Amino acid sequence: MGIADREAQPLLPDGFLRWFAARGWSPRAHQLALLRKARDGRPALLIAPTGAGKTLAGFLPTLVEISGKGQHLHTLYISPLKALAVDIARNLETPIAEMNLPIRVETRTGDTPVSRRQRQRRYPPDVLLTTPEQIALLLASDDASFLFSSLQRVVLDELHALATSKRGDLLSLALARLWRLAPQMRTIGLSATVADPHALARFLAPQPRGKTVSADIVEADGAAAPIVEMLDTSERLPWAGHSARHALTEIYDLIRRNRTTLVFVNTRSQAEMLFQDLWRINDDGLAIALHHGSLDVAQRRKVEQAMTAGRLRGVVCTSSLDLGVDWGDVDLVINIGAPKGASRLMQRIGRANHRLDEASRAVLVPANRFEVLECRAAIDAVNENAQDTPPLRTGALDVLAQHVMGCACGGPFHADDLYEEVRTAAPYAALPRADFDGVVDFVATGGYALKSYERFARIRQDKEGRWRVANPRARQSYRLNVGTIVEEAMLKVRLVRSRHGGGKGPTGAIARGGRMLGEIEEYFIEGLVAGDTFVFGGEIVRFEALVEDQVYVSRANDESPKVPSYMGGKFPLSTYLAERVRRLLDDERAWRGLPHQVREWLNLQSRFSRVPHAREMIVETFPRAGKHYLVCYPFEGRLAHQTLGMLLTRRLERARARPLGFVANEYALAVWMLGDPSSMIRQGRLDLDALFDPDMLGDDLEAWLAESALMKRTFRSCAIISGLIARRFTGAEKSRRQVLFSTDLVYDVLRKHQPDHMLLRAARADAATGLLDIRRLSDMLARIRGRIDHKPLERISPLAVPVMLEIGRETVYGEASDELLAEAAEQLVREATGT
Amino acid sequence: MSRVAAVTVAGAGFAADLSGALFWERERLLVVSDLHLEKGSSFAMRGVLLPPYDTVATLDRLAAVIRRFDPRMVIALGDSFHDRDAHNRLCAGDREALSGLQAGRRWIWISGNHDPAPPSGLGGLVATEWEIGGIVFRHEPTGAFGEIAGHLHPKARVSARGRSMERRCFASDGARMVMPAFGAFAGGLSIRNGAFARIFSADFTAHVLGHSRLHAIAASRCS
Structure with missing residues (x-):
């Protein structure tokens, strides 16, 4: 058949066209485009805003192709949330029933009863809706090739959310396996708008050696541009804090004047606080509910049902409502506090009004003056449709270790074959062979230089050199611990x-x-x-x-x-928004777009000290109440600032400035000390360029990592994901309190005796971007090198007030472990002596 | 800053060391508890491949503390070996290190629940308990006057202003003491656990192993 013939074939059979017509719809351009890609055997990435009929677009090729022979799995649908899988199954029922299609759709999640799971393996449905973890489990069984060899399509929903986490790494490895088991399989990715769609499209195609290949990108027509405003409060704007309490009556008024409002906040505790405050002034008795991830599940479901039924006027929620499931007719989104990132904000705004032809409406409520700048920058970004989603990941080694064990559970493998297979997954395309072999060694005997565990191996090579699971216990442990989500205790x-x-x-x-x-x-x-x-x-x-x-x-x-x-x-403030805020500060003409109070604040700062230019960093030093302060404004987010604070206090200690503690927020870092940095700098005893020299990421970082609680938390999660230790033991799940050894002790010993161990490397890779945000700190130090402007001041500057006010509100850091203990001991003495 | 804290048990003066060892100057006696040697390989046998470096890490620390105090006698207060077969898994280097530590001094292996019959082939005497001048050394605490025991792996959590930290500690009320575990992989039990209330009738003091010194904190103030 020539290309022209194929083009001439209708993409949608008559039955489908009639169904569309009966509903008063016509197929959208992107839905037809996906059908065309499917017909041509091309993988595709659909970029579409919420409400664009994304899911139906993803399933149309499948609905059209299945003719009713049955008994073979045709399409896998993978979503990050099991609730979403269940929701989609329900949504698919309508077209299937109305067009009388011979298609069996089933879900498979952690809640699916064992009997049905077993049946699904023997008599697979045409379409299976599931999660990345369930796919990993299915692939680790010996009937995987029977189950998947017929597979035609994998639909990946909310790919933008999945691909940028370790779950995405695991999913990419599962795809690599599926491409091997079912070479005919093609992917369809569904994603919100992202910064780099081409990188995301690589995820959807098997990567050949030495080249990069991408899925075809299909972009849906943009939705009507959202209308986003910043609340122009008539109250006094706070200097610091995150509660936005000043605007409480104005927020309440917005809820009152709209039908259904989603009120997004950034943390659970903010949600708690705001919910409580709103009810205190809820004289109209509006149905306002609370929704966040740590509430009891039953309570959350109740809120969700009331929401879908349209019984609620407002829901105060956290990112627990960021994704997926359709909560009905929301006509306003209020975002309290810092938007953190432009794409994040756009996805939240997309929750309002799932109809494409009407603009979503959103109101941003900054909780303090710095957040006004951030909100302004975010609104500008939304208006330009600028995206700042994170880049595609380099696949993590701990996730690979879990996958290697899963592969062994699925059947014996040759290391050479598995290495080639793993490299077809985009995040692992550049994986060196030595790293792969190191991971296999880790899975087998722990990867220790001291080769004493041969007889305790979990996988072993047979006579043909193929790796096999060595004992049933290893297999069971894998099944109980699959997945990459390590929950906080x-x-x-x-x-x-x-x-x-x-x-x-x-x-x-x-x-x-x-x-x-x-x-x-x-x-x-x-x-x-x-x-x-x-x-x-x-x-x-x-x-x-x-x-x-x-x-x-x-x-x-x-x-x-x-x-x-x-x-x-x-999430910290995105690099992109931070850059925009710096540019906004640098451009005095742009201040005109800011509220009067903020303009006045910046003018005051100009007169008193300086407003930082976009490419430099100012450091202010001043005395206050018997102590001396050093305040700098890197604008790199709280996590990177905390790491910087830890390292700076070490260096200030060595410079004999006697630092006592520090506090960080998204924009600034304040360190206080007994020494006087202004005079130390004047006398040449302290050099700011040396203090902020990127070499702090060498020995100082290493020394701190040895003790850092954040690093130990990171290591623990790598140890769990890699399968070194179990999060669940056979039988009951044990809490961390009952675990018989502490990963902190393992970290200490391993760090000392084998510092290049695979798990430590994995933990360091996580620390670069995770809780310690070291990469961002490193970029910042390079950016400000030779561009530090020191302002010795008599007293605190207007710009420093917000971060200084955090003292006492935010957790104060310091390495002063002995000081904390000494304080507890002293208090005892005071109690004892009655002073 | 001192690495040791003076602690009295039943009238006798001891030095509690930052390493978790206890030194009795009068007798030139060093006591360490719950070494749990070969805990790593013990877990490995059951499929959890913890690093095999815990024994060498523990013996290195023990060697350092023996060098500092140069004791005439060492008592290992039970659970020196993580399981009954652990001594057979010691590598040659660790055996040599151990016999080096024993050279020129008396060495007592007190039996514990993990090692009810400590190996006789590794040098030193094996005993269920040991008494010197009214002070009794045994593995499991009974709460008796003048008793120094281990077994419970005491640790204390200290919190202030939203921050908290957890450290191993000596627990003592002046009449008896429970020593911290010395082993590199030995976990801990909070001193607020009921097991401690059964040994100490009234409030007691946690001598908490800090970063560079010990801190005496009332157990009731810990969590």
Whole structure:
């Protein structure tokens, strides 16, 4: 058949055209384009905004192709959320039923009963909707080739969200396997708008040696441009903080004047606080709900159902509502606080109004003056449709280790073959052979230089040189621990009556049981002592006791919580937005677009010190209340600033400036000390260029990493993902408290005795971009080299006020472990002596 | 800054060392508890391939503390070996290091629940408990007056202003003591666990192993 003949064939059969017509629709250009790609056997990436009929577009080729022979798996649909898979299955029922198509659709998630899972293997449905973890499990079984050899298509939903995480690495390796089992298989990726669609398109095609190949990109017509405004508050704009309490009545008014409003905040604790505040002034009794990831699942489902049924006027939520599932008719999105990134903001705004022809409406509410700058930069970015999604990852070694074990579970393999296969996955295309062999060695015997574990091997080579699983225990451990999501250790929070109020005295026993409020991060609770108050479940509670994995709290009457639970959002300010904010500051004419209060603040800063230029960094030093402060403005996000703070305090210590602590926010870093940096710099005892020299990323970084709790957390998650230690043991899941050894101890020993071990390399690679954001810090240090402008001041500058106000609100850092212990010991002495 | 803290048990004066070892100057006696040698390989046998470097790490630290105090006698207070077969898995280098440490001094292996019958072929005497001048050294604490024990691996969590840290510690009320585990892979049990309440009737002190010194903190203040 010639190309012309094929072009002449209708892309949609009559039945489909009639179905479209009966609904008053006509097929959209991008839906037809995907059908054409499918017919031509091309993998495709569909870039489309929310509401563009993305899912139907992804499934149309499958619906058209399946003729009804059945009994073979034709299409896999993979989504990041199991709720989304279930939702999509429901949505597919309508066209299938109405067109009377002979297609069986089933879902497979962690909740699918065992009987149905077994049936799915023997009698696979035409279309299986599932998650990356379930695919990994299916591939690790010996009937994988039976199940997948007929596969024609894989549809990857929300690819922009999946591809930039370790889950994406795992998924890419699964795709590589599927391409081998089913060479005829083609992919369709569905994605929101991203910064670099070509990089994402590589994910969807097997990469040949020495070349890069991409899927074809199909772009849907853009939705109507969103209307985004910044709340022009009539209240006084706060200098610092993240609550946006000043604008509370204005936020409430917006909810009142709209049908359904989604109110996005960046952290769970912000959500808690705002929800509580809104109800305090909810004189109209509006149905306002709360939704975040640590609420009890049943409670979350209730909110979601009420939302879909249109019974809610407002939902205060975190990124738990960022993705996927359609929550009905939202007509306004309010984003409280910093947008953090342009693409992130656009995806949130896309939650409003799922109809393409109407513009989504959003209002940004900055919580402080710096956030005004960030909101302004973000609105400009949205108006230009500029994207700042993260770049495609280099595949992680710990994920590869998990995959190698999974492959062995699926059947024996030759290392040469598996290496070639793995390299067809885009994130692993540049994987050196030595790294691959190191990973296989790790999976087999731990990868230790000391070869003492041969007899305990988990996989072993047979006579033909093929690697096989050595024992059933290794196989079972793989199945129980598959996946790359390592959750924070969480504790259950229960509400009980206070033992302070009940007349039992302070030593009275805690009433067990109590209403379950939700779950909270273990590390947060570990920082509390009995009696501390914090916000949870929409109210202020008092920490009573921790018994095993249960946290007992009681209602507190405090006006404000004693311990701030703002831990910062998960995501730092994007590099792109940071750059825009720096440019905005640099361009005095652009200040005209800013609220009056902010303009005045910047003018004040110009007169008093300086407003930083886009390509330089200013460092201000000044005395205050018996201490000396050094404040710098790198604009690189809180995580990179924290790492910088750790390293700077080390260097200031050596320079005998006697640093005491530091605090970081998204824009600035303040270090305080006993020494006077202004005079030290004047006398040549402290050199700022040397202080900020990129060489701090050498020995100083190494020395700090040896002790860093963040690094140990990173290492622990690599150890779990790689399969070195189990997150679940056979039988019941054990909490971290019960684990029989500590990964921190393993980290210490390994670091000392085999510093180049694969797991340490994996942890370092994570630290470059994760909790320590070292790469960004490194880029920043290179950028400001030779461009540091020092401003010795008599007192604090207007620009420094926000970060200085964080002192006491944000966690204060320092390496002063002994100081913390000494303080606890001293307090004891004071108590004992009655002083 | 001192690496040791003076601690009294039943009238006798001891030096609690930052390394987790206990030194009795009067007797020139060094006590270490819960070495758990070969814990790494013990887990490896069961499919968890922990690094095989814990034994050498533990013996290195032990060698350093022996060099500093030059004791006349060393008591290993039980659970010196992580399992009954652990001594057979010691590599030649570790065996040599161990016999080097034993040279010129008395060495007592107290039996523990992990090593009810410590190996006799590794030098030193094997005993279920040892008594010197009214002080009794045994593995599992009974709460008796004048007892120095191990077994529980005490650790203390100290919190202040939203920050917290967890460290190994000596637990003592002046009449008895529970020593921290010395082994590189030995985990810990919070001193707020009920097991400690059964040994210490009233409040007791945690001598917490800090970064460069020890800190005495009331157990009731820890979490």
